[in-house]
Amino acid sequence: MTKRYTKDHEWVELNGDIATVGISTYAAEQLGDVVYAELPEPGKSFKQGDDMAVVESAKTASDVYAPISGEVVEANAEIKNEQWQIINDAPQAGGWFVKLKIADKSELDGLMDEAAYADYVKGL
Amino acid sequence: MSDTAPMKLPLDAIWRARTSKFGDFAGYDMPLQFEGLIPEHNWTRQHAGLFDVSHMGPSFFALPKGHGLEGDDAHKKVASLIERLVPADIQGLKPGQVRYTMITNEDGGVLDDLMIARPAELGAAGDLYIVVNAGCKHQDWALIEAATKGEANLVRADDRCLLALQGPTAHEAAAAVIDPALADMNFMTVKRYDAFGRITVTRSGYTGEDGYEILVRAENAADLANALLAHPEVKPIGLGARDSLRLEAGLCLYGHDLDPTTSPIEADLAWTIQKRRREAKDFPGAKRILREYDLGAARKRVGIRPNDRAPAREGVEIFKDGKKIGVVTSGGFSPVLNAPISMGYVDAQFAEPGTGLELMIRGQARPATVTPLPFVPHRYVRKGKAQ
Numbered sequence: 001m002t003k004r005y006t007k008d009h010e011w012v013e014l015n016g017d018i019a020t021v022g023i024s025t026y027a028a029e030q031l032g033d034v035v036y037a038e039l040p041e042p043g044k045s046f047k048q049g050d051d052m053a054v055v056e057s058a059k060t061a062s063d064v065y066a067p068i069s070g071e072v073v074e075a076n077a078e079i080k081n082e083q084w085q086i087i088n089d090a091p092q093a094g095g096w097f098v099k100l101k102i103a104d105k106s107e108l109d110g111l112m113d114e115a116a117y118a119d120y121v122k123g124l
Numbered sequence: 125m126s127d128t129a130p131m132k133l134p135l136d137a138i139w140r141a142r143t144s145k146f147g148d149f150a151g152y153d154m155p156l157q158f159e160g161l162i163p164e165h166n167w168t169r170q171h172a173g174l175f176d177v178s179h180m181g182p183s184f185f186a187l188p189k190g191h192g193l194e195g196d197d198a199h200k201k202v203a204s205l206i207e208r209l210v211p212a213d214i215q216g217l218k219p220g221q222v223r224y225t226m227i228t229n230e231d232g233g234v235l236d237d238l239m240i241a242r243p244a245e246l247g248a249a250g251d252l253y254i255v256v257n258a259g260c261k262h263q264d265w266a267l268i269e270a271a272t273k274g275e276a277n278l279v280r281a282d283d284r285c286l287l288a289l290q291g292p293t294a295h296e297a298a299a300a301v302i303d304p305a306l307a308d309m310n311f312m313t314v315k316r317y318d319a320f321g322r323i324t325v326t327r328s329g330y331t332g333e334d335g336y337e338i339l340v341r342a343e344n345a346a347d348l349a350n351a352l353l354a355h356p357e358v359k360p361i362g363l364g365a366r367d368s369l370r371l372e373a374g375l376c377l378y379g380h381d382l383d384p385t386t387s388p389i390e391a392d393l394a395w396t397i398q399k400r401r402r403e404a405k406d407f408p409g410a411k412r413i414l415r416e417y418d419l420g421a422a423r424k425r426v427g428i429r430p431n432d433r434a435p436a437r438e439g440v441e442i443f444k445d446g447k448k449i450g451v452v453t454s455g456g457f458s459p460v461l462n463a464p465i466s467m468g469y470v471d472a473q474f475a476e477p478g479t480g481l482e483l484m485i486r487g488q489a490r491p492a493t494v495t496p497l498p499f500v501p502h503r504y505v506r507k508g509k510a511q
């Protein structure tokens with residue numbers, strides 16, 4: 001399954017009805033070394049576009065928005081254990097934030113695919 | 125700022141060859157980051173960082189030609205003029221001495237913080253070298269001119285470059301590249317050198333480290349910057365690390381930790397108002413400032429360490445037992461402590477180090493502790509003489 005991206009630099013990858021969510025490589029590079037992150041607890045539900053998590057570098061604090069509506073079924077244990085480095089090392093793999101159980105995958109239609117996101121980032 | 129494009133620094137090309145991360149600060153397009161905020165911060169604490177601070181407001185303030193005064197008399201005259209605006213004892217500066225002070229308003233608030241130096245060179249009698257903040261320079265210069273019209277001349281020097289070289293090995297690079305005599309300067313002194321044109325050097329800075337601030341003509345600045353950057357101890361450092369360094373050092377950033385409503389006493393800067401001025405009571409806002417000096421201010425600037433990992437940034441409200449008692453004015457992350465740090469203003473009764481507080485971060489009260497400033501000890505080079 002391929003990733004979809006938001007204009008706010010979240011990515012989402014769907015596997016059945018489970019969506020894995022994180023921040024893009026571009027976002028992690030812009031942010032710099034992560035010094036803090038706050039993830040939602042399993043059981044919490046979000047609508048697409050809701051504030052879902054916070055990630056902070058020495059420079060700034062950034063809100064992370066839910067790229068798709070759903071209920072948190074798992075938060076990345078490594079990040080929960082304050083091993084923030086994984087977000088810089090592998091933002092689009094091991095540095096994922098949460099897994100959401102989703103109801104409506106058509107919400108993904110409005111997001112960018114890999115090529116469209118690459119173009120979008122180039123224009124920033 | 126304005127709707128016009130930000131101004132380019134004279135050394136723009138040198139920085140742009142090393143980073144693409146620029147941002148508008150006080151109307152100037154400034155390099156924010158090179159290899160990364162944390163590595164740049166740590167490099168400056170361990171080696172020497174080169175900062176371009178040409179956006180700031182260096183200027184010379186001098187008695188008019190033919191003033192007929194010499195030595196201390198000329199100095200006392202020009203110092204008495206600038207003392208109309210600041211509460212520090214400028215008349216008491218020794219030749220070559222630099223002092224940190226503030227322009228205060230009639231309400232005792234701070235309009236800017238600045239450095240005033242008394243150059244020691246022959247022919248400089250009656251001259252002061254004054255460096256103000258980038259965002260306040262037009263206001264400050266207008267205030268100085270209005271308060272001293274016809275009695276002295278203010279000459280802007282912000283068409284030159286101001287480079288800050290900061291860190292424990294700054295003296296090695298400065299001695300090797302500029303003049304061995306730079307290594308022998310005391311902290312908070314000024315001296316001119318015939319190198320890279322004619323440069324004005326203060327041993328000073330705003331990182332908590334030893335170092336220098338060097339005023340150099342724009343046509344000589346690239347040679348100086350390139351020579352310093354070629355030294356193995358020196359790397360370029362962006363504005364991002366400049367901010368985290370000054371925060372660790374517990375130093376105020378104007379517009380954040382200081383503003384027109386905040387008094388020097390609230391800001392814990394009473395040490396900048398020397399005895400002669402306290403006794404003369406002759407500076408703007410003296411009434412409030414001296415009342416607070418004697419009786420204490422109702423609120424006070426303090427260092428704060430969150431007990432957990434969440435940084436508390438500017439604007440975070442501070443509570444004690446559920447009651448609001450203050451606000452964070454600067455906050456972020458300390459690379460040296462590997463922990464979040466903040467400065468803020470709290471009701472004076474809660475300013476004692478060790479006092480437990482709560483920080484309201486994203487709607488959640490998080491425990492924190494009042495901490496002595498600076499967070500990281502200053503390492504200024506003083507060779508016996510008190511400032």
